[in-house]
Amino acid sequence: MSTQEAKHTPLEYQTTHGQMNILGFWIFLAAEVVLFSTLFATYAVLFGRTADSPLPSELFGAEIVLIMTFLLLTSSFTCGIAIHNMRQGQVKPLIIWMVITLLLGLGFLGFEIYEFMHYTHEGATLQSSAFWSSFYVLAGTHGLHVTLGIGWATLLIIQIVKRGLTPVTSQKVFIISLYWHFLDVIWIFIFTAVYLIGMVV
Amino acid sequence: MKLSEFFVTGEPLIYAGMVAIVLVTCAIVFLLTYFKRWGWLWREWLTTVDHKKIGIMYILSALAMLFRGGVDALMMRVQLAFPDLNFLNSQHYNEIFTTHGTVMIIFMAMPFLIGLMNIVVPLQIGARDFAFPYVNALSFWSFFFGALLFNISFVIGGSPDAGWTSYTPLAGAALSPGPGQNFYLLGLQLSGIGTLATGINLMVTILKMRAPGMKLFQMPIFTWSTLVTCFIIIFAFPILTVALALMTIDRIFGAQFFTLTGEGxxxxWANLFWMWGHPEVYIVILPAFGIFSEIIATFANKRLFGYKAMVWSMILIAGLSFLVWVHHFFTMGAGAFVNSVFSVSTMLIAVPTGVKIFNWLGTLYKSKIQFTTPMLWSLAFIPSFVIGGVTGVMLGMAAADYQFHNSYFLIAHFHYVLIAGTVFACFAGLEYWYPKMFGHKLNQKLGKLSFWLFVIGFHITFFPQYFLGLDGMPRRLFDTAPEWFTLNFISTIGAFGMGAGFALFVLNIYYSYKTSPREKTGDSWDGRTLEWATPTPIPHYNFATQPTVKELDAFHDMKKRGETTYDESKLKPIHMPNYSGQPFIMMGLLFFSSFALVFEWIILSAVFLVAVLVMMGIHSFDYDDGYHVEVEDIKRTERQLRGLNDEHTGS
Known part of the structure; x- marks a missing residue:
């Protein structure tokens, strides 16, 4: 690679290994799309099959879900800023924005747990009907992904602190940013297909 | 839980199985200790990330699973040979047809083919390993422990008994209580992780690591079949992951997805299962097509006829495979329109498949055929598979399917495509690439004898079953009626012929190890593709210098030009990954977590799961960058393998 090219190629793409990891992760995300599509399809098929448990329109409220959406969308934005800083080789802002991203993610999780507890309290549990089973598994799988993402990103922040920006560390951070944006996209679909539709039907 | 509930009790056949397991385990432990091979086992095999060794482990495990699934099959055939035979009771029979199907598809066919892909694909594209060697080891151990979890069910806890398709509500907690069905769910889930990871791994390997100059449409056909298979794996396996998870949550945590209560x-389940399940049958047949294509081209001494049409038909089959799943349950009653759509899409698959058949025939046409054992398997495949395919089209007619559904006609059909397709290909591929793996060929005489026994046995077993089906014998029946006696009896005789063929095949492995002449060159069959350009045994870095590819059948081309994969003037240090014990330990922990979940010991399961996460964290901090093989080492290895003196090295 000529020096001219090297200057313009981001650090994470500079080694073949980095390129292959990133491509592999894109393919993994394709598999994740199939996984979530299957969960969405299951939810759509079981929609309305509430047996004698509460209807979604009785429980879904706009406030909490809007706050959650705001938190997660903002976290995607701050994650983008972090990557922007990484591309400019600034370690400190990168870490700060990543920490902010994770705090927003934690906030999202907190509200989701509160929301689940609230529904359970109202009599809509994983066990109460096919509809609620599919709701908890769809939203829960997303929540589980966010949880794992927070744990994973925390490990990466420690590695950045220890090692600074290298082709390997920047490739790892870039990959988790892809993952984080992907979770944001999934949430937009959950927000629309589950909450907005569930509130009016 | 009492110990008598933990272990399966009361069945003499299972007691015999337990004794056999204990004896074999003792024998292995004794041999490893006596020959002081524990360290060797750990250093060379359990920690390996070398694709060739991982491939061999896949194939060995698959052969063991073929034995297990085969014994299941023989027991079923014995029970069905005579009416009112009480060799197996109905419960035991249910368990055995369930494990037979699951083992053969998930733990035999797929790992056998993935094993061959592991060994062959990097060599065919001129690569030095997989894109992610560490992940490859993880994949293997996830398969291995998944298979282990599923297989121990017959002595611990009891086997699943709801069929390999595990239809609900039968497979749900209400009608199938106990750990049996959980073994199915978690065994498949565990090994599914590895399959998905292998799909991604091989796809990146093929897309990014081809030798310089090799365009996509210059790749060997087996590599193409692997690439298309990876595509199917990536889009089909997550569906199975979800389906298994939903049923697990139903059974263990009381959700209502597939239940009769709570508006489940x-x-x-049947839809989700077959949305994965139908692509799955193409996951096991497309690589088989690739293997046959390689073998037929090699032993017809010709370039594969219609290479591009072969590739495009595979891509078409892969696309269509996602659009036919409803034909597995036309009788569900989805209505005339839905059934018609799926009927048409099903029959469409016959078109690209027919194109492939004619291309194989076109390759053979006016060629000088060498009748080696792998070639015999390939030649037997063509007519046998056509019979399976034609009856498949019959089943695809929705109206007619109401007659064939759940009868032995169906059983005969899918054994005709899966055995004549996949199993023949596994044998053919193993015999074909055997010299590359082990440095000597399998004995041809014994090989041919086992071929004839197996193929004739196969037709005697399954051809009568078409007529049993037309006579109205339903599948999964443990007790036959007298009017079906003759055909059933003939079928059982054939099954023992297949068993004898397999036994001879295994015997041949030992016999050839003792007697076959060792390979002197790497090019055992006058091959056309790059795997034959490496010396035998293959050095761990595969290629000393990466060849530059100019056309299809790259090695054929190189031989004409007098090139090799060893050009001393171009040697550079080669980067290789280090071996690691982490994949084995990580998947071992996941095995214990799954095992605990089978018995619904939730806390124990969670503890092991946390241990797995800790292992993943440890790996994240591991910046092991591998090592370099120095030029001097490469020179020494290659000179020795290629029988070169110091004078002859100027090339």
Whole structure:
């Protein structure tokens, strides 16, 4: 690679290994799309099959879900800023924005747990009907992904602190940013297909 | 839980199985200790990330699973040979047809083919390993422990008994209580992780690591079949992951997805299962097509006829494979329109498949055929598979399917495509690439004898079953009626012929190890593709210098030009990954977590799961960058393998 090219190629793409990891992760995300599509399809098929448990329109409220959406969308934005800083080789802002991203993610999780507890309290549990089973598994799988993402990103922040920006560390951070944006996209679909539709039907 | 509930009790056949397991385990432990091979086992095999060794482990495990699934089959055939025979009771029979199907598809066919892909694909594209060697080891151990978890069910806890398709509500907690069905769910889930990871791994390997100059449409056909298979794996396996997870949550945590209560929907399972399950049958047949294509081209001494049409038909089959799943349950009653759509899409698959058949025939046409054992398997495949395919089209007619559904006609059909397709290909591929793996060929005489026994046995077993089906014998029946006696008896005789063929095949492995002449060159069959350009045994870095590819059948081309994969003037240090014990330990922990979940010991399961996460964290901090093989080492290895003196090295 000529020096001219090297200057313009981001650090994470500079080694073949980095390129292959990133491509592999894109393919993994394709598999994740199939996984979530299957969960969405299951939810759509079981929609309305509430047996004698509460209807979604009785429980879904706009406030909490809007706050959650705001938190997660903002976290995607701050994650983008972090990557922007990484591309400019600034370690400190990168870490700060990543920490902010994770705090927003934690906030999202907190509200989701509160929301689940609230529904359970109202009599809509994983066990109460096919509809609620599919709701908890769809939203829960997303929540589980966010949880794992927070744990994973925390490990990466420690590695950045220890090692600074290298082709390997920047490739790892870039990959988790892809993952984080992907979770944001999934949430937009959950927000629309589950909450907005569930509130009016 | 009492110990007598933990272990399966009361069945003499299972007691015999337990004794056999204990004896074999003792024998292995004794041999490893006596020959002081524990360290060797750990250093060379359990920690390996070398694709060739991982491939061999896949194939060995698959052969063991073929034995297990085969014994299941023989027991079923014995029970069905005579009416009112009480060799197996109905419960035991249910368990055995369930494990037979699951073992053969998930733990035999797929790992056998993935094993061959592991060994062959990097060599065919001129690569030095997989894109992610560490992940490759993880994949293997996830398969291995998944298979282990599923297989121990017959002595611990009891086997699943709801069929390999595990339809709900039968497979749900209400009608199938106990750990049996959980073994199915978690065994498949565990090994599914590895399959998905292998799909991604091989796809990146093929897309990014081809030798310089090799365009996509210059790749060997087996590599193409692997690439298309990876595509199917990546888009089909997550569906199975979800389906298994939903049923697990149903059974263990009381959700209502597939239940009869809470407005659950049992047929949703059948849809999800076959949305994965139909692509799955193409996951096991497309690589088989690739293997046959390689073998037929090699032993017809010709370039594969219609290479591009072969590739495009595979891509078409892969696309269509996602659009036919409803034909597995036309009788569900989805209505005339839905059934018609799926009927048409099903029959469409016959078109690209027919194109492939004619291309194989075109390759053979006016060629000088060498009748080696791998070639015999390939030649037997063509007519046998056509019979399976034609009866498949018959089953695809929705109206007619109401007659064939769940009868032995169906059983005969899918054994005709899966055995004549996949199993023949596994044998053919193993015999074909055997010299590359082990440095000597399998004995041809014994090989041919086992071929004839197996193929004739196969037709005697399954051809009568078409007529049993037309006579109305339903599948999964443990007790036959007298009017079906003759055909059933003939079928059982054939099954023992297949068993004898397999036994001879295994015997041949030992016999050839003792007697076959060792390979002197790497090019055992006058091959056309790059795997034959490496010396035998293959150095761990595969290629000393990466060849530059100019056309299809790259090695054929190189031989004409007098090039090799060893050009001393171009040697550079080669980067290789280090071996690691982490994949084995990580998947071992996941095995214990799954095992605990089978018995619904939730806390124990969670503890092991946390241990797995800790292992993943440890790996994240591991910046092991591998090592370099120095030029001097490469020179020494290659000179020795290629029988070169110091004078002859100027090339």
């Amino acid at each position: 929907m049992p047929m949703l």
